[in-house]
Amino acid sequence: MKPYLLSAAVAVALAGGTWLSLRPDPKAQAQAAAPAEGAALVAITLPATLSAQADMGKRAFDAACLECHGENATGRAGFGPPLVHKIYEPSHHGDMAFFAAVQNGVRAHHWRFGDMPPQDGLTRSDVANLVTYVRELQRANGIN
Incomplete structure (x- = not known):
């Protein structure tokens, strides 16, 4: 060669x-x-203050929703989607969708986290406050 x-x-x-x-x-x-299991799925800006109704909603959220939807509704990898997300803007998922989800559960349709079961122990007032909390978080992040 x-x-x-x-x-x-x-x-x-x-x-x-x-x-x-x-x-x-x-x-x-x-x-x-891919985020680690349990990690927040989105980063958000928190509002400077919450209304009194949203503050009560945060307490209800932390008691009933945080485990799957994460702290401040940022989602949890492997558990549940972020609610501070364009998918949950009021024009796509109106306030009544939250009431229906709590009462009846939700079949998985936007995300691959599996079905959400109905949530016991929340009154209509709790859910109204919870929705106010989520909407204030959304507005602080440009989701109207």
């Missing part, structure tokens, strides 16, 4: 080996992009 062909073959092998060792691993990229 001629020396220049051997040199070219070695150069190609080295370049190929370098490329293979430095290329990004698609599996590692996908894992890095």
Whole structure:
């Protein structure tokens, strides 16, 4: 074999080996992009203050919804979607959708978290306050 062909073959092998060792691993990229289980799914801006009704709604939310929908309705990876999200804007999911979800549960349709069961122990007043809380969070984040 001629020396220049051997040199070219070695150069190609080295370049190929370098490329293979430095290329990004698609599996590692996908894992890095996915939030850890239980982590918040969105980052939000909190309102400077809450109305009295929203403050009561936050207490109801923290007692009944936080476990799945996360602190301040930011969602929880592996558990439930964020409610501070365009999908839940008033023109798509009106206030009555929240009442129906609490009373009847919800079949999974926008997200892959599974079905939401009905929530016991919340009065209509609790849910009204809870909706006020979520809407104030949404408005603080440009979701009207």
